[in-house]
Amino acid sequence: MPETLIDKIAFVAAIVLPLFNIPLISKVIKRKSSLDISLCWVLGVWVCILLMAPSGFRSEDVVWRTFNYFNVIMFTGVAAVTLRYRKGPSGE
Secondary structure, three states: OOOOHHHHHHHHHHHHHHHOHHHHHHHHHHHOOOOOOOHHHHHHHHHHHHHHHHHHHHOOOHHHHHHHHHHHHHHHHHHHHHHHOOOOOOOO
16 A cells, blocks of 8 residues: 555546546447547557556556556446447447
8 A cells, every 4th residue: 555645646646547538438428429539549548558557467566556457447448438339329
């Protein structure tokens, strides 16, 4: 567990930062379209997150490890929702 105040702040930020993906996921679901989101960007970021994750999971740094767990989960949600709603509301 984090020991100093700076470590505690960083730990909270490691959990909160990936949660900022929730508004993006909600927006896509509400509009039933992800056509305004680049698939190249989403898949590129997601693959990079997955490639970095094993190192993060093995890290002794609790902040980095926590961030990786939350980021993999939340951005996998972004990628899944983006792909699911790719056709848009009119089935384009």
